[in-house]
Amino acid sequence: MRTADLQFAFFLNPIRDPTPVRRLMTTRVQILVRGIVQGVGFRPFVYSLAVEASLKGVVFNTAGGVLIDVEGDGRAIERLLRAVEARPPALSRIDSISRTDIPERAHYTDFLIIESSGDVGGRFVPVSPDIATCADCLAEMFDPANRRFRYPFINCTACGPRFTIIEDVPYDRDRTTMRDFAMCAECRAEYENPLDRRFHAEPTACAACGPRLTLTDAGGQELSHDDDAEGMDVVSHTRRLLSDGHIVAVKGIGGYHLACDALNAGAVGRLRSKKFREDKPFALMAHSVEAVREYCAVSDAEKRLLESGARPVVLLERRRDCALPAEVAPRVNTLGFMLPYAPVHHLLIEKPDGPLVFTSGNVADEPICYEDGDATGRLRGIADYFLLHDRRIHVRADDSVARVAEGREVAVLRRSRGYAPAPLRVSPAFGRQILACGAELKNTFCLARDDYAFVSHHIGDLENLETLRAYEQGIEHFKRLFRLRPEAVAYDLHPEYLSTKYALALDEDLIRVGVQHHHAHVASCMADNRIEGEVIGVAMDGLGFGTDGRMWGGEFFVADLAEAERVAHLDYVPMPGGARAVREPWRMAAVYLHRALGENFTESAFAFVQNMDARRWAALRGMILTGTNSPETSSMGRLFDAVSSLLSLRAVVSYEGQAAIELEMVADPGCQDGYEFEVAGNGRIIQAEPVIRQAVEDILGGVPAPIVSAKFHLGVSRLIVSTAGRIRDERRLNRVVLSGGVFQNSFLLARARRLLQAEGFEVFTHGRVPTNDGGISLGQAVVANARLERGRI
Secondary structure, X not given: OOHHHHHXXXXXXXXXXXXXXXXXXXXXXXXXXXXXXXXXXXXXXXXXXXXXXXXXXXXXXXXXXXXXXXXXXXXHHHHHHHHHHHOOOOOOEEEEEEEEEOOOOOOOOOEEEOOOXXXXXXXXXXXXXXXXXXXXXXXXXXXOOOOOOOOOOOOEOOEEOOOOOEOOOOOOHHHEHHHHOOOOHHHHHHHOOOOOOOOOOOOOOOOOOOOOEEEEEOOOOEOOOOOOOOOOOHHHHXXXXXXXXXXXXXXXXXXXXXXXXXXXXXXXXXXXXXHOOXXXXXXXXXXXXXXXXXXXXXXXXHHHHHHOOOOOEEEEEEOOOOOOOHHHOOOOOEEEEEOOOOHHHHHHOOOOOOOEEEEEOOOOOOOOOOOHHHHHHHOOOOOOEEEEEOOOOOOOOOEOEEEEEOOOEEEEEEOOEOOOOOOEEEEEEEEEEEEEOOOOOOEOOEEEEEEEEEEOOOOEOOOOHHHHHHHHHHHHHHHHHOOOOOOEEEEXXXXXXXXXXXXXXXXXXOEEEEEOHHHHHHHHXXXXXXXXXXXXXXXXXXXXXXXXXXXXXXXEEEEOOOOEEEEEEEOOEEOOOOHHHHHOOHHHHHHHHHHHHOHHHHHOOOHHHHHOOHXXXXXXXXXXXXXXXXXXXXXXXXXXXXXXXXXXXXXXXXXXXXXXXXXXHHOOOOOOOOOOOEEEOOOOEEEOHHHHHHHHHHHHOOOOHHHHHHHHHHHHHHHHHHHHHHHHHHHOOOEEEEEOHHHHOHHHHHHHHHHHHHOOOEEEOOOOOOOOHHHHHHHHHHHHHHHHHOOOO
C-alpha cells in the first residue's frame, strides 16, 4: 500500500485515543503510540518485533505519535502490544497506546517502515530532549578501525542532538538543521536499514559528509590543522591551548561554552574578570565520575544523575582536600560538575588530566550565545580562541542544574538541555490550550494542552532585549512544534515584568488570567506532584507582587489549584531604595536592627554596625520615614539577606541569592538550637524582630557565625512547622507544599521536611521543575486552567 493510500485509510479509520488495549483475536489492528516515540529508535523496535512474529503491515511517524497498522495472527499481535508496553526503547516514553480493530483486510505482504505522514487532525508528538553520547557511539569513536574514529559528531537513535536542531515535526531530517548536510552512500545505507541502530537517526553523519570543526583565533583567523611542528588536529590543538592557560569558546549542542583549565587559578581569574562574573560559581566538566571524586563526595544516587542521559550540572559537596583554586567557586562548599555529553567534549577531555571550567558562553546575565556571528562578536573580548562547527543550532539550550536531595530524590534547579522539552503529565487535564508567561527572573514559559504541560527550557532573566527576543522566539517555536493555539494566557500580577507586558500586549482574542506569584509557586509544586484539593502552601522567596500591591515572600496559604487564601505571613518591613536593597543586603540588616533594637542600634559594638556608614544609614532612615522609594515586603529571602549581612558575610551581592547562599554555606550541621519568632494578629503576622535580637545577643557574646547561621535556619524550620500546625488545627489539613527560591537552600529544606514529617504531615517538594521562579509558569498554567474549568474567570 502506498503512503498516500495508507494516510487516506487512516483518516477513514481514525484512532480513538486513548482507549484501553483489549485482548482480542483479530486479523488487523491500528495502534497509535503517543509520547516520546520519534527519534529514539521506536519504529525499528516495532519492525523487529513484527518481523520476528511474522506479522505484516507498516509503521510510520505521524504528527500524533507512531502509527502501527498490523495484521496477522491475533495472538501474535497481542504479544507485540505487550512487548511495546513492557520494554520499549530506553529513550522513549510512552504516554498512551490507542487501538482500533479494523474489519477490512489490507492484505499486506511484508512489514515496512514507511515515510512520515503530515499533521493529522491537529495531533502532536512530544519531542525528545538532547541526549548524551551513548556507550556504543563512544566505543566506535575511540576505535581506530571504525570509520567514525574520533569523529566529533557521532550519534545514533539512542543519543545525540534532538530539540536543539528540530525546526518542525514530524521529526525527520528535512525538518532539522541537518538538512544542510547530504548523507554519503555509507551513511545513507545505515539510515535506511531498519536493523541498523542509525535507522532514521536524523543527525547521522560521518567525516565524509557531516559537520566539521574549525579552530580560529579571536580575530576569526582559521588555524590550520598542521600549523605547528607536531601537526596536531583541531581537537589536539585546542587541548594544547587550554593546557597553556588560554580561554576557548566551544560551540556545543545547545550553544557556546567558555572553557579553561580549572586548576589554573590565573586562567580562571582572567575568565571571571572578562566575563564580569565576580563571584558566582563556575560549572565544571570532568572526564568521569572517578575524576569528579578527586574533588567532591559523590553518592551512588549522584553518580547515577551525573551519568544520566540528561547530563545536568550536579551540585556536589566539595571535599576538604579539594585542589581546585578558590576562584572556581568563591565562598561556597559545593561545586557544580557535569560529565561530557557531546562527542567533542569527550575528545577535549579524553585523558583525565584535570577538570575544565565549562561555563555558559555569555557576558554577565545575557543569554547563552548559539549563533556563530553573535558568538564571535559577543565573546571576542573574552575568548582567546574559538572551537566552532558548521551545524546550525536552531534553539539555544543552556545546561540544566540538578542535585540529589537527602541522598535519594533528584531535584531539578534549572530545567533545560537534557530535560526540555519533554512534557510533564499533569492532573487534571487542561480543558483549553493555555500559554503561561512565567516570571521575570529565571524565566520559563509553559504551553499546555490535554494532560501535557510543555515547560520551556531555561530562558533566563528578562532584563535585556536579547533575552526577551529569545523568549518570544521560543514561544512561537513551541506553538509550532506542539500544534498549539492558546485560548488563554496566564501571567504574573507584577505590572513591570516583561513577561506580564508581553501577555497583555498579545493581539489575539485570548482569555487573560492574572495569577499571584506565590499562589503560582504552590500550584507549581502541586502539579509537579500531581495532587489536587486543598493544601497548606508555604511559599518563601525573594520577592513577588501581592494582591495588596506590596512585595510578598514569606507566605502561608490554604490553597488549591484555583484559589489561595493567605492565612499567615512575615510582617512587612521597608526596603529602602527598592531594588537596590536586594543588591545591598546591608540595608535590610540595618532596617531589621532598627526595628529590633530601636534608634540606638548604631551604638552596638559588633562588626556590622562598626563598619556601617552612619551617613548612609541616616539617608535611608529619612527615606523610610517619608516613604520615599521604600516599598514594604514580607520576604523571607530579604530576612536571610539581613542575617547574612549581620554576620558580615555579605554586604553587597554580585549575583541573585548570594547573601543567602553564603549564609547557608557556613551553617553548622551539628547545631540543634534555633531562634524563636513571635506571632501576632491572631496567628497571621510573624514577627522577626525577636530572631534579630537573639542573633545580635549571640554575636555580641562571641558565638561563631556557623552557630548563628544554623540557629537561624532551625528557627525558620520550626516556624514552618508551628504555623502549619496551627493551620492544621483550624482547617483539618495535613498536606504541606513547600515552594519558592528560599527552598533551594538544602540545609533549610531538609530540616523543615524532617520536622514536618515528625509531626505527621505529608510533605511535598519540587522534583521535576525548579522550586525557584523557573517553575512559576507551570503553576500559572494549572491555576488558569482550574479557574477556567470552575467558571471563575
